[in-house]
Amino acid sequence: MAAVLFDFSGTLFRIESTASWLRAVLDEAGLPLAEAESTRIARELEHVGALPGGVAPRVPMPDELAAVWDVRDESAELHRAAYTGLSRLVALPDPALHDALYDRHMLPSAWQPYPDAAEVLRALRARGTKVGVVSNIGWDLRPVFRAHGLDPYVDAYVLSYEHGVQKPDPRLFKTACTALGAEPRDVLMVGDDRRADGGAAALGCAVHFVDHLPAAQRPDALRPVLDLVD
Structure with a gap:
């Protein structure tokens, strides 16, 4: 060859685990959560496939999100839209955390x-x-x-x-x-x-x-x- x-x-x-991913973003935002609540949210984020490089989505997507998902890797904008769209299927303590989670996964430490x-x-x-x-x-x-x-x-x-x-x-x-x-x-x-x-x-x-x-x-x-x- x-x-x-x-x-x-x-x-x-x-990629790091979903729990580690979420914990890092919560710590950076100064939003400590009880362990049970953090565990629940991490489980939900994993279930919808919100972590790039993690497990694939296990839930049906809305039609508009599914269309983006199929071509998500063709541009930076589509990639962000697909994964933040998935994370927004989960309620977070602060809406700004959806973009913060996406930004976190691009760091070498992740x-x-x-x-x-x-x-x-x-x-x-x-x-x-x-x-x-x-x-x-x-x-x-x-x-x-x-x-x-x-x-x-x-x-x-x-x-x-x-x-x-x-x-x-x-x-x-x-x-x-x-x-x-x-x-x-x-x-x-x-x-x-x-x-x-x-x-x-x-x-x-x-x-x-x-x-x-x-x-x-x-x-x-x-x-x-x-x-x-x-």
Whole structure:
């Protein structure tokens, strides 16, 4: 393989828990809640899928929100509208918290690399294998990689909102292959979403899937990538 493409959320990084996400925003706003109330709200936010990178929504969406949801990763505005729209399905102590929650999830401190991410990226760099990050996302994730020391191992970032195209559209993977100077047949795509990341196969890329689990529960799922490259 001449290059490896990685998804971001659920593949190289994991978002914090919904409870931690909510607690951080409440603390920043100076709005302490009783533990039982905070737990209830966090459970409701998780149920509606309001945390980007967290679990998918488990409730039917209003038609107008569903229309935005389907194309949410094509622009920063749509991404914010989709996720703040979901959070607004839950009553919060202050309406301003909906935007504060969205802003929180973009901070590097809200993300944790999987335990083997740095090791695998370093090994690929040592092998001379190009690395790209291909993500369906509505904001610039580069600061997350920089803050966690992984940016030096990434040769190209191809983010859906910057191109107006989202996975599984093969055009996004083609853009990444071109950026890395690699033919699709010589590229491996690694992701956790069989539909979105599996779109690379239509272009001729090999595809390898990992499970979207909390970081502590997935210590070494990325290491087989090195064997696949070799």
